[in-house]
Amino acid sequence: QSALTQPASVSGSPGQSITISCTGTSSDVGGYNYVSWYQQHPGKAPKLMIYEVSNRPSGVPDRFSGSKSGNTASLTISGLQAEDEADYYCSSYTSSSTPVFGGGTKLTVL
Amino acid sequence: QLQLQESGSGLVKPSQTLSLTCAVSGGSISSGGYSWSWIRQPPGKGLEWIGYIYHSGSTYYNPSLKSRVTISVDRSKNQFSLKLSSVTAADTAVYYCARSSYGVIGYWGQGTLVTVSS
Numbered sequence: 001q002s003a004l005t006q007p008a009s010v011s012g013s014p015g016q017s018i019t020i021s022c023t024g025t026s027s028d029v030g031g032y033n034y035v036s037w038y039q040q041h042p043g044k045a046p047k048l049m050i051y052e053v054s055n056r057p058s059g060v061p062d063r064f065s066g067s068k069s070g071n072t073a074s075l076t077i078s079g080l081q082a083e084d085e086a087d088y089y090c091s092s093y094t095s096s097s098t099p100v101f102g103g104g105t106k107l108t109v110l
Numbered sequence: 111q112l113q114l115q116e117s118g119s120g121l122v123k124p125s126q127t128l129s130l131t132c133a134v135s136g137g138s139i140s141s142g143g144y145s146w147s148w149i150r151q152p153p154g155k156g157l158e159w160i161g162y163i164y165h166s167g168s169t170y171y172n173p174s175l176k177s178r179v180t181i182s183v184d185r186s187k188n189q190f191s192l193k194l195s196s197v198t199a200a201d202t203a204v205y206y207c208a209r210s211s212y213g214v215i216g217y218w219g220q221g222t223l224v225t226v227s228s
Contacts, residue, residue, distance in 0.1 A: 098162075
């Protein structure tokens, strides 16, 4: 069970949009619509931002959106704000019934 | 509001067994449709799913940890537990308990740091 592949870091200026990719295989990302995204600030527990590829839990700003194409899922943050600076992790259900996380992406707001 | 709280030893000696418990409040661990998970995060590194259990007792473990992991549930106490045997320094991490469904974690505990050291 290999971790999903995410870029180590991305950056953007306030107001801009950024996209974080999450690449897996047909046994995880490509095979299921159970892809989630989590935001983690230093010293805090992760927070669910997107579930089932593109759904936002209550309270998550609509600046956050998710999508999937083939074996790659993406998280887009539009209208970047300073408080969006955090680590982001994707996760997917897998064919072995055990979920797998991506390696994480550090978002820097310039 | 569902809340989860980890408890257990924060320091474990190499080769011994790490034991943690997650107390669930604000909801029943016997609620259908959810699984109860353990996830860990080594200092400065990413998240790793350890495994999960349904209230029925069915378990699913990360293949890389399967030989050392046991997750159990105590419905009478509304809690579930993690045991990880033969620990090494590589098992030093913040351990989170969580409620999940098909890999989606809606509720997390605050996390507890477990250090493996003699």
